[in-house]
Amino acid sequence: MDRYLVISSDGHAGPRPEVYRDYLDPQFREEFDIQHKARMAMLEAAGERLEMRAESQKWAEGKDSGLSGAWDSERRNEIIDADGVAGEVLFVDGLTEQNSPPFGGDLALMPMGANPELQWAGCRSHNRWMSEFVGLEPARRFGLALVTPFWGVDVAVAEVEWAKANGLGGILMPHMWMDQDPYHHPKYEPLWAACEDLGIIIHFHSGAAATQDYFGAALFGAAPDGSPPVEMPGALGIYVTEVAWWLSRPLVFMIWAGIFERYPKLKVAVTEGTSIWVPELLELMDHRFGEHHFSAKLGTGYRKHLKMKPSEYFRRNVRIGSSCMPRREAELRHEIGIGNMMWGTDYPHPEGTWPITRKMMVETFHGIPEAEIEAMIGGNAAEFYGFDLAKLNPLAERIGPECAWFRDETA
Amino acid sequence: MDRYLVISSDGHAGPRPEVYRDYLDPQFREEFDIQHKARMAMLEAAGERLEMRAESQKWAEGKDSGLSGAWDSERRNEIIDADGVAGEVLFVDGLTEQNSPPFGGDLALMPMGANPELQWAGCRSHNRWMSEFVGLEPARRFGLALVTPFWGVDVAVAEVEWAKANGLGGILMPHMWMDQDPYHHPKYEPLWAACEDLGIIIHFHSGAAATQDYFGAALFGAAPDGSPPVEMPGALGIYVTEVAWWLSRPLVFMIWAGIFERYPKLKVAVTEGTSIWVPELLELMDHRFGEHHFSAKLGTGYRKHLKMKPSEYFRRNVRIGSSCMPRREAELRHEIGIGNMMWGTDYPHPEGTWPITRKMMVETFHGIPEAEIEAMIGGNAAEFYGFDLAKLNPLAERIGPECAWFRDETA
Numbered sequence: 001m002d003r004y005l006v007i008s009s010d011g012h013a014g015p016r017p018e019v020y021r022d023y024l025d026p027q028f029r030e031e032f033d034i035q036h037k038a039r040m041a042m043l044e045a046a047g048e049r050l051e052m053r054a055e056s057q058k059w060a061e062g063k064d065s066g067l068s069g070a071w072d073s074e075r076r077n078e079i080i081d082a083d084g085v086a087g088e089v090l091f092v093d094g095l096t097e098q099n100s101p102p103f104g105g106d107l108a109l110m111p112m113g114a115n116p117e118l119q120w121a122g123c124r125s126h127n128r129w130m131s132e133f134v135g136l137e138p139a140r141r142f143g144l145a146l147v148t149p150f151w152g153v154d155v156a157v158a159e160v161e162w163a164k165a166n167g168l169g170g171i172l173m174p175h176m177w178m179d180q181d182p183y184h185h186p187k188y189e190p191l192w193a194a195c196e197d198l199g200i201i202i203h204f205h206s207g208a209a210a211t212q213d214y215f216g217a218a219l220f221g222a223a224p225d226g227s228p229p230v231e232m233p234g235a236l237g238i239y240v241t242e243v244a245w246w247l248s249r250p251l252v253f254m255i256w257a258g259i260f261e262r263y264p265k266l267k268v269a270v271t272e273g274t275s276i277w278v279p280e281l282l283e284l285m286d287h288r289f290g291e292h293h294f295s296a297k298l299g300t301g302y303r304k305h306l307k308m309k310p311s312e313y314f315r316r317n318v319r320i321g322s323s324c325m326p327r328r329e330a331e332l333r334h335e336i337g338i339g340n341m342m343w344g345t346d347y348p349h350p351e352g353t354w355p356i357t358r359k360m361m362v363e364t365f366h367g368i369p370e371a372e373i374e375a376m377i378g379g380n381a382a383e384f385y386g387f388d389l390a391k392l393n394p395l396a397e398r399i400g401p402e403c404a405w406f407r408d409e410t411a
Numbered sequence: 412m413d414r415y416l417v418i419s420s421d422g423h424a425g426p427r428p429e430v431y432r433d434y435l436d437p438q439f440r441e442e443f444d445i446q447h448k449a450r451m452a453m454l455e456a457a458g459e460r461l462e463m464r465a466e467s468q469k470w471a472e473g474k475d476s477g478l479s480g481a482w483d484s485e486r487r488n489e490i491i492d493a494d495g496v497a498g499e500v501l502f503v504d505g506l507t508e509q510n511s512p513p514f515g516g517d518l519a520l521m522p523m524g525a526n527p528e529l530q531w532a533g534c535r536s537h538n539r540w541m542s543e544f545v546g547l548e549p550a551r552r553f554g555l556a557l558v559t560p561f562w563g564v565d566v567a568v569a570e571v572e573w574a575k576a577n578g579l580g581g582i583l584m585p586h587m588w589m590d591q592d593p594y595h596h597p598k599y600e601p602l603w604a605a606c607e608d609l610g611i612i613i614h615f616h617s618g619a620a621a622t623q624d625y626f627g628a629a630l631f632g633a634a635p636d637g638s639p640p641v642e643m644p645g646a647l648g649i650y651v652t653e654v655a656w657w658l659s660r661p662l663v664f665m666i667w668a669g670i671f672e673r674y675p676k677l678k679v680a681v682t683e684g685t686s687i688w689v690p691e692l693l694e695l696m697d698h699r700f701g702e703h704h705f706s707a708k709l710g711t712g713y714r715k716h717l718k719m720k721p722s723e724y725f726r727r728n729v730r731i732g733s734s735c736m737p738r739r740e741a742e743l744r745h746e747i748g749i750g751n752m753m754w755g756t757d758y759p760h761p762e763g764t765w766p767i768t769r770k771m772m773v774e775t776f777h778g779i780p781e782a783e784i785e786a787m788i789g790g791n792a793a794e795f796y797g798f799d800l801a802k803l804n805p806l807a808e809r810i811g812p813e814c815a816w817f818r819d820e821t822a
Binding site for chain 2 (some may be wrong): 284288
């Protein structure tokens, strides 16, 4: 093949927010009407003051038709065809901050302040929509269900089973547990077991961080406890500095807890948090796992349930959704792990590569050996997610970026 | 001088726990008696089950005389003389987990579960003791007062003034705010201003992390809410992986908040959390500070109050207490910043270099240019803390490690 098979490990899809009403169980529609109105008013009010929102809107101007690929199946195919993308992994949050499902059933799945019954209703409204959307193009779309584990592990397991039965191959879980039990708690074991048994891939996606409340307070004018907003200088800088750490945190807990020892086929993807932190995190965990003078006081009990080094579980069980991978990460691919990196577009988010995906791919990968590009740009994802190559390869032969574009003139 | 002037940026001192009773304001002594008894019983009970505690005790066997340098002034001088150390920065927590001050006035200064009035009483009992201990040997000892900012910033400012008036040149503050306001909150401004005005150096010291509760629950047999303990597999591995991150977190908040822009002479030391994370953290913050495609949606408002790059504030205002610096950090000194690293022994903690300090120094620094060793092993600390060289240099000429020991045979 003289074109690459491209799979985006990071796509977003969801209908306009009012559409979720029809996907909700009927008993939640009245509450939806109340909260939806308040939420739209808040977003509109924020729009005038919020620089970040203004930037997003500026970017979106004139792109209505392209952005409608967030929910319009045929339009989405046209868009990703033009981007050279054959297959996609689909997360919630079609248009940033504009069409999240209701009741906190969104990208962050925050437990703080959530009403468990309502949050599940919001999650399920999206899961039903996503199941339909994937059903329209099953070979090209790997859809994720929203699953929160905090309001009963049995309920979460049941939703995993529903996802499997309804054409969704993975789940998105919250990467911040806030005041709930962290993921090394043994109560979650049935959830890991169910995901392994059913081949359901667990995902964590960048977005939430612990400055969220203050960030939100500063932006939207209301502190979590209702007190007047306080301007917190630097909140956004802190947010972008820490956001990848919060995203990678579940890995640290899952690896040390021995979850990948007990569930060796369990798969986890960590998406849109860059991959720049991977080498240092693995080195740190392996160092802490090793024996040396400064760790002597820890004894050995804390690591005897692990039969491999932390980095070995990472290499085997974890993949990184390297959305919009910058050149520098491609250059560090040997340290990060060529086999663990999966390129993505983040379409249709404004920080993504669309509508200049082809240009940005070449910027990232030019001059790199073809087998390595092939793995990072689509091959790793095809294998990890089990995309049907018999169906996707003919498509890639038509729409994929030409291998020749990536060759350096001087090479 | 053919010997190095050595200053340890990380020493611990404090009396046996029952001694704090005499340093408490009288109205807290009855409560001390109650809590002290319960605490000793808990430690004793834990001693039988707790591998980490058993390892510490094994290490301490036969070292009683050496460990008494935690509170015995003359013995401490003999010990550090033999180690080649001329001056020390002194934190609380003389013997690990054995002689903390009462009521949570300890190394972690955790706000969760603390009684503000009692925690302050515990802090002040230690501050009085430390002031006396420093007074016995003021040229060699730079003592730190315990100051928690959460129970009224005015109270904290008053304690900073007390410290300055009583011979203590710095303060130790909690690096975890838990459910309290983080350090970018404007309410803390008077505290930063007071420290800058009085030349009081703020310290954060490794110890606490967010797995603490679960860690504690697993070790001591009581969950925070009183429910039966749950074995949390991997808790200690998670703890040692994350502990340096929690320690460095106040820097992220202070730098982005512009605190070093508004208080350009404010000094902060971050101690015993390794320095291996420094290059990546600075690179990340500078990257987030810069302009590029993926940051476009953030606008520019979040960084316009900073006139320098985050790394530049770090270089100017922050020093790292690189306790027991391993060889690898010395090798990375150019990336970490030779001017920011201050070697330390962590005496008398079991993970420290005592009683083989001289051997471990040489392991760390051998073959490195002398001017660079001189800076990292004592010169940086001498300047940062303002040690009186007229007094310390003659001592170093007698007890300091010989420069010749550090020269590689082959060089």
